[in-house]
Amino acid sequence: MKILIANIGSTSFKYRLFDMTTEATLAKGGFERVTNYSDAIEKALAEMKASGALPRLEELTAVGFKTVLAKGVLGCAELTEDVLKAMEEMNEVAPSHNPPYIAGIRKFREKLPRTPMVGLFETAWWVNAPEAAKCYAVPQQWTDWGVRPYGFHGASHRYIAERVAKLLxxxxxxxxxxxxxxxxxxxxxxxxxxxxxxxxxxxxxxxxxxxxxxxxxxxxxxxxxxxxxxxxxxxxxxxxxxxxxxxxxxxxxxxxxxxxxxxxxxxxxxxxxxxxxxxxxxxxxxxxxxxxxxxxxxxxxxxxxxxxxxxxxxxxxxxxxxxxxxxxxxxxxxxxxxxxxxxxxxxxxxxxVSTNEEIVVAREVKKLLESRK
The missing domain is CATH 3.30.420.40 (ATPase, nucleotide binding domain)
Structure with a gap:
C-alpha cells in the first residue's frame, strides 16, 4: 500500500511517499515559491517515477493531506466535493491555509481522478478534550454558528506524545x-x-x-x-x-x-x-x-x-x-x-524530538481505507 502525503502551503508544496506495509519512506521532496500547483504536482509525480519509487500511478493507493479546518468535519475524511465545500465555508477563519489546500486537492483530483483523496484535519487530536477547553464565553447562538476553540497542529502533537511514550x-x-x-x-x-x-x-x-x-x-x-x-x-x-x-x-x-x-x-x-x-x-x-x-x-x-x-x-x-x-x-x-x-x-x-506529521496522516488514511473493506 503506497500512500502519498501532500503538504500544501500558500507558496510551497512538499510531499512524502510511504510504503505502508513497513511505513518506509520511498520518496520525499518539495518546491518553494509555487505559483502553479498543477505544475508542482506533475514535477513531484515525475520525480517519483524517475526514482523508481512510483513507476505507475496505478500503484498509488491514496493521497493524504494535513487539512486544516472544515465546517462540521473534525477527524479523518475522504475529500469529496461536499467536504471541500465545508472547507470553503471556513476560509474566513483559516485564510492562509484553507484556500491553497482546496486548490491543491482539486488539482490532485484532476491528475488522479480514480485515487482516493483523504484529509486528516488538524483539529482531530483535540476532539476528546474537556468540554470546557472547547467553549468560548459567547452567546449560545455564536457557538451554534461554530465560534469555539478547535485546536490545531493535531498530527504533530499526537506524534510527539506517542513518540515520547516510546522513548520514556x-x-x-x-x-x-x-x-x-x-x-x-x-x-x-x-x-x-x-x-x-x-x-x-x-x-x-x-x-x-x-x-x-x-x-x-x-x-x-x-x-x-x-x-x-x-x-x-x-x-x-x-x-x-x-x-x-x-x-x-x-x-x-x-x-x-x-x-x-x-x-x-x-x-x-x-x-x-x-x-x-x-x-x-x-x-x-x-x-x-x-x-x-x-x-x-x-x-x-x-x-x-x-x-x-x-x-x-x-x-x-x-x-x-x-x-x-x-x-x-x-x-x-x-x-x-x-x-x-x-x-x-x-x-x-x-x-x-523531531515531529513527523506525515506518518500520522498516512496511518490515519490507511485506517480509514481499511475500515471500508
Missing amino acids: GGSDLRVISCHLGGSNSIGATHGARGVGNSLGMSPQSGLPHNNRVGELDAFAIPFLMKTHGLTIDQIVRSMNKEGGLLGISGVSNDVRDIVTAAEQGNTRAKLAMEVFAHSIRHWIGAYLVQLNGADAIVFTAGIGENQPQLREMVCANLDWFGIRLDPAKNAAHQRGQEAVISATDSRAKIMV
Whole structure:
C-alpha cells in the first residue's frame, strides 16, 4: 500500500511517499515559491517515477493531506466535493491555509481522478478534550454558528506524545509539546487524549507566529475600525501578513534573522524574542496546572529543534516546579537528534524530538481505507 502525503502551503508544496506495509519512506521532496500547483504536482509525480519509487500511478493507493479546518468535519475524511465545500465555508477563519489546500486537492483530483483523496484535519487530536477547553464565553447562538476553540497542529502533537511514550517507556504520560515553526502552538496530552491546545478557533490565535498576530483582544478590531478608519479587510491582511514576530521585530518573519538582529543590538528584535518566550511560558504554565504537572516538556519543529537560546529563555526559573534545563546539553544538541536536555534532577524531562506529521496522516488514511473493506 503506497500512500502519498501532500503538504500544501500558500507558496510551497512538499510531499512524502510511504510504503505502508513497513511505513518506509520511498520518496520525499518539495518546491518553494509555487505559483502553479498543477505544475508542482506533475514535477513531484515525475520525480517519483524517475526514482523508481512510483513507476505507475496505478500503484498509488491514496493521497493524504494535513487539512486544516472544515465546517462540521473534525477527524479523518475522504475529500469529496461536499467536504471541500465545508472547507470553503471556513476560509474566513483559516485564510492562509484553507484556500491553497482546496486548490491543491482539486488539482490532485484532476491528475488522479480514480485515487482516493483523504484529509486528516488538524483539529482531530483535540476532539476528546474537556468540554470546557472547547467553549468560548459567547452567546449560545455564536457557538451554534461554530465560534469555539478547535485546536490545531493535531498530527504533530499526537506524534510527539506517542513518540515520547516510546522513548520514556510509559503509557499514561503527561506531555506538554511545543510546536514552534512558522506556525506555533503548545499542546497538552495525557496518555492517548489531547487535553488542550493554545490555538483556538483559527490558526491565527495563541502564540505569535512568523507573520500572524496570535493572541489579540477582540476589541482591538472595532477600535481600529472606528478610531483609525481601517476596514475589516485591511485589518485581516495586517493580522495575517504583517503581525507576529515580523510585526514586533520589524526585521523579518524568520527567527534566525531576528536572533541575529537581537545579538547585534536591535531592541525590537530582542523584544520579539522576549514576547515569544513569554507567550510560550504562559501556555506551559497553564498546562502544568491543567495536567497537574508534566512528565515531559518537548520542543519540536524548525524553531523548537534548532534554537537553543529560545529553549533556554523558555525553561528559565522553573525551579519551583522542579523543572531544570541542563545548559550544556541544551547547547550541545545536534540538529535532528532526539535528546533529553534537562538536568538529571529535573522533575520533568525536557526533550527535543523531531515531529513527523506525515506518518500520522498516512496511518490515519490507511485506517480509514481499511475500515471500508
